[in-house]
Amino acid sequence: xxxxxxxxxxxxxxxxxxxxxxxxxxxxxxxxxxxxxxxxxxxxxxxxxxxxxxxxxxxxxxxxxxxxxxxxxxxxxxxxxxxxxxxxxxxxxxxxxxxxxxxxxxxxxxxxxxxxxxxxxxxxxxxxxxxxxxxxxxxxxxxxxxxxxxxxxxxxxxxxxxxxxxxxxxxxxxxxxxxxxxxxxxxxxxxxxxxxxxxxxxxxxxxxxxxxxxxxxxxxxxxxxxxxxxxxxxxxxxxxxxxxxxxxxxxxxxxxxxxxxxxxxxxxxxxxxxxxxxxxxxxxxxxxxxxxxxxxxxxxxxxxxxxxxxxxxxxxxxxxxxxxxxxxxxxxxxxxxxxxxxxxxxxxxxxxxxx
Amino acid sequence: xxxxxxxxxxxxxxxxxxxxxxxxxxxxxxxxxxxxxxxxxxxxxxxxxxxxxxxxxxxxxxxxxxxxxxxxxxxxxxxxxxxxxxxxxxxxxxxxxxxxxxxxxxxxxxxxxxxxxxxxxxxxxxxxxxxxxxxxxxxxxxxxxxxxxxxxxxxxxxxxxxxxxxxxxxxxxxxxxxxxxxxxxxxxxxxxxxxxxxxxxxxxxxxxxxxxxxxxxxxxxxxxxxxxxxxxxxxxxxxxxxxxxxxxxxxxxxxxxxxxxxxxxxxxxxxxxxxxxxxxxxxxxxxxxxxxxxxxxxxxxxxxxxxxxxxxxxxxxxxxxxxxxxxxxxxxxxxxxxxxxxxxxxxxxxxxxxxxxxxxxx
Numbered sequence: 001x002x003x004x005x006x007x008x009x010x011x012x013x014x015x016x017x018x019x020x021x022x023x024x025x026x027x028x029x030x031x032x033x034x035x036x037x038x039x040x041x042x043x044x045x046x047x048x049x050x051x052x053x054x055x056x057x058x059x060x061x062x063x064x065x066x067x068x069x070x071x072x073x074x075x076x077x078x079x080x081x082x083x084x085x086x087x088x089x090x091x092x093x094x095x096x097x098x099x100x101x102x103x104x105x106x107x108x109x110x111x112x113x114x115x116x117x118x119x120x121x122x123x124x125x126x127x128x129x130x131x132x133x134x135x136x137x138x139x140x141x142x143x144x145x146x147x148x149x150x151x152x153x154x155x156x157x158x159x160x161x162x163x164x165x166x167x168x169x170x171x172x173x174x175x176x177x178x179x180x181x182x183x184x185x186x187x188x189x190x191x192x193x194x195x196x197x198x199x200x201x202x203x204x205x206x207x208x209x210x211x212x213x214x215x216x217x218x219x220x221x222x223x224x225x226x227x228x229x230x231x232x233x234x235x236x237x238x239x240x241x242x243x244x245x246x247x248x249x250x251x252x253x254x255x256x257x258x259x260x261x262x263x264x265x266x267x268x269x270x271x272x273x274x275x276x277x278x279x280x281x282x283x284x285x286x287x288x289x290x291x292x293x294x295x296x297x298x299x300x301x302x303x304x305x306x307x308x309x310x311x312x313x314x315x316x317x318x319x320x321x322x323x324x325x326x327x328x329x330x331x332x333x334x335x336x337x338x339x340x341x342x343x344x345x346x347x348x349x350x351x352x353x354x355x
Numbered sequence: 356x357x358x359x360x361x362x363x364x365x366x367x368x369x370x371x372x373x374x375x376x377x378x379x380x381x382x383x384x385x386x387x388x389x390x391x392x393x394x395x396x397x398x399x400x401x402x403x404x405x406x407x408x409x410x411x412x413x414x415x416x417x418x419x420x421x422x423x424x425x426x427x428x429x430x431x432x433x434x435x436x437x438x439x440x441x442x443x444x445x446x447x448x449x450x451x452x453x454x455x456x457x458x459x460x461x462x463x464x465x466x467x468x469x470x471x472x473x474x475x476x477x478x479x480x481x482x483x484x485x486x487x488x489x490x491x492x493x494x495x496x497x498x499x500x501x502x503x504x505x506x507x508x509x510x511x512x513x514x515x516x517x518x519x520x521x522x523x524x525x526x527x528x529x530x531x532x533x534x535x536x537x538x539x540x541x542x543x544x545x546x547x548x549x550x551x552x553x554x555x556x557x558x559x560x561x562x563x564x565x566x567x568x569x570x571x572x573x574x575x576x577x578x579x580x581x582x583x584x585x586x587x588x589x590x591x592x593x594x595x596x597x598x599x600x601x602x603x604x605x606x607x608x609x610x611x612x613x614x615x616x617x618x619x620x621x622x623x624x625x626x627x628x629x630x631x632x633x634x635x636x637x638x639x640x641x642x643x644x645x646x647x648x649x650x651x652x653x654x655x656x657x658x659x660x661x662x663x664x665x666x667x668x669x670x671x672x673x674x675x676x677x678x679x680x681x682x683x684x685x686x687x688x689x690x691x692x693x694x695x696x697x698x699x700x701x702x703x704x705x706x707x708x709x710x711x712x713x714x715x716x717x
Contacts, residue, residue: 045550046521145640159641160415189414189577190621191638197623198637216550219580222630223623242627258625260555262584264607265624271562272555272584278520 006033007075007177007210008057014069015049015056022283026052028234029070031308036177037204039211041221043257044231045279050214053231054180056080057212058097059087074178093123096171100183102163106155112139112166113151120173138169143199161192168199175207182214197224218261222246230254233280233290236308240318250311250320250329252295289321297324297332367441368539368571369403369426373705374435374445376418376425380646394645395421397595398435398704403539408565408572410586410603412579412618416642418595423541423575427461428452439539457487460532464544466524470516476502476527477512483534501530506560522553529560539571546581558585579622583607588678591615594645594653596704597672601679609688611681614654616688652684660685664710671703673711684712 015027027049034040042050055061057072057079072079074095077086091097099105107115116135120126126134132151139147142165155163164184171179181200185193201224203209215221221228221242228245230238230253238251249255256275262268277294280286286293288303295302301323308321322329376396379389395418403409413419424430426437428444437445444455460483463469470479477498484494499509505526516524525545532540542561546554558581564570576582582589583603590600591614599612610616617638624630640657643649649656655665664684672680675693680700689697691714699711 045552161641190579191414191617192641194621194623194635194637195639217623218551218625219623219630222625222627246625246627256552260552261625262555262558262578262580263625264580264583264619264622265626265629267604268584271559274555274559275552278522278553 004035006035008034009073010034010053010057010070011072012070013053013056013072013080014067015052015061016067018065018067019283024282025234025285026282027056029308030229030231030234030236031070032229032236032239034178034210034212036210037208039200039204039213039224039226041213041215041225041228042231043215043218043221043228045216045257047233047279047282048231049234049282050231051182054097054182054212054214057180058091058095059084060097089123092119092176093174094176095178095180096174096176098164098167098171098179098181098184100186102160102167102187103155105167106163108155111152111154112158116151116166116170116173119170123174134173135169138172139165141172142166142169143195144169161188161195164188164192164196165199168196168203172203172207176209178210178212179203180212180214183216184213185220186215186217193220200224218257230257233285234282235290235321236319237291237322238320239308240315240320244315244318248312248315248318249333250318250326251291251322252297252324252329252332253291255333289323299323365404365406367402368405368407368439369573370436370438371402371422371426372400372436372438374399374422374425374437375433376421376430377433391646394595394648396425396432397648398706399592399595399597400435400702400704401590401597401600403571403573405538405571406565406569407588408574408586410582410589411573411575411592412577412582412589413592414577414618414642416594416645417592418645419575419577419592420543422592423461423543423573426573427459427541428455429461453486456537457535458538459541460535460537460539461541461543462525462528462532462545465548466516466521466528469528470524472516475513475515476507476519479516479527480530480534483531487535497534498530501533502527504533504564505530506556520553521549522556525549525557526560529557529564533564533568536568537570539573541573541575543575544577545574547576547578554581561585579607579618591618594642594648596653597680597682597702598654599679599681599683600672600702601681602677605677605679609679611675611679611686611688612654612683613658613660613685613687615681617657652682660687668708668710669704669706671707671709671711672700673697674700682707684710686712 011031013027013030017024017026030053044050056068068080113135116138117131120131120134136147136151139151144150144165185196200211225242227241229236232253238254259273262272275294280290288305292298292302306321306323308319310316310319311326312318374396375398377392377394380391382388382390399422411419425432432445436443480498480501481494484497498512502509502511507523507526546557574585586603589603589606591598593614599615610619620635638657643656651667652665652670655661670682670684672682674680675689675697694712694714697711
């Protein structure tokens, strides 16, 4: 694989929170690399640890109740061990965050232009007027119509889509090399979502910034990601290129996720395949493979935690955490349409390129 | 979710005719002066038959939830008529509404907000029974039955809502709606707060219930993929108005209104290669303000095909084959012959123009 050197390396990231109900293992042994200009999607259902992973990289989980282990290295800087001051310099300037709820992330009593100017001036020594010009330019780049006028608006005067653009403008204000977007389009309508995703693509082209996209929407992933990490109950269960995940998925949980989506491009199926049961609570996860109690293919080896490793010849970057033999998985994937994905109408037609 | 018989053979359950729901904007001391109207629902007409699921889709602020609440008579319509099983309920008063709600129930989007956190599940589900006259041991038995029916354990009657996951809470909401044996359930974004694998479970549950109990659903959602899966027919709303209504499959393969086409194109398909090969035009702009809707066709400021007539004349609903209606002067996906055969549908808004689309532009 001719991938360039990564700008961010995460190794065995571990995050636990001490609560009254016990220790919550939110993130457990998460490792991944991110290269410049790459879009990595972190997908999973609520409570799988995807947002906590993203927030930990920015030091947002630093708290007396949190235990963070492992390593996260950004251009030689240890993000987990560095001082708050050092992190402050990186946060916003080098690694920026776009959060899901723009209304909670913006100051309700300050005009949006002012908020962007503040952000620019926190990292760079520029006069106010120049910062304002830059703020307007950033808003324009983020796709805000009538940016000069809108810079004087308060957050509540803007729609959700417009506020998300303010968040993007802010995140871009210091030309970061990594953007972390946590469900950036989940609260938006589809036509607005399409506009925002278009902005991300353009941004990558222009600045070469890398993007970590935290989402539960596999449509958005298919639309924009280069690489995908699938998380379940705090662990990455499968990781690979976009093609790997959609056309040769190795983990039964990935099959389940792909299968459970109702799709607009397919006639309606008699029944939507589901993943039986519920995700485990993060404070009492089952031993071994966390999916074991819900997985129809579990067997005796699943008592032990499968390592995240490549099990496919010729695909060293396609990793998964499942004990099943590769050949066995390929058969299971094709014959049990009720529990796994990748099947067209009535499970009759396996996906192209899956074999 | 239909099974037996074509929808056309079944009896009409709900008729919504030229219904408007406008909300006054008050200003001045004690809000004495009305300075404008929010046109939340603006002249909507449709019907729902027994055992049928009608999907109602549109972007946020298009009026779909207001319409659902107006159908439920949680809101009184400003104009127009709502008939349920032939009976005019548009302006029914309290006593009549109690009777009506035995036959018409609602499931809300956010189960956290719609279930009382201080009441036990048994009380929540049992309340509907009590209000409609079932008490004591009968009610207890029925509550347990209902919980089982929606896939919860009957032993859970004494738990509080917070002890359940999101999907289970939505099941409680469904059980409450089922308590009084309704004919129609209005589902307002019933799965949009849930994870995909849980969404699938709830959709399958709704499907089973409809099949077993012969329910009709008015399914309000913004997610066109989910709506496609559950609906027999789908109505697309924009800025309070009906843009298009069609049999579910046909809407996706043959969208006539440019707004429907834009909505469909905007949804990314969860399969990279197909997604990359699809034509995707990104619609610019955002929905306009419903206080001052644009003249003519309300979609014209964002429509790539808009012409002068769209800016001045509100298009009537043109009826094409298969009960497919669309309010557009420049219809897509139809041949000139189909356009020539189109007729002005009586569901057209009262303020719409007379002229049907002509085939010249195709």
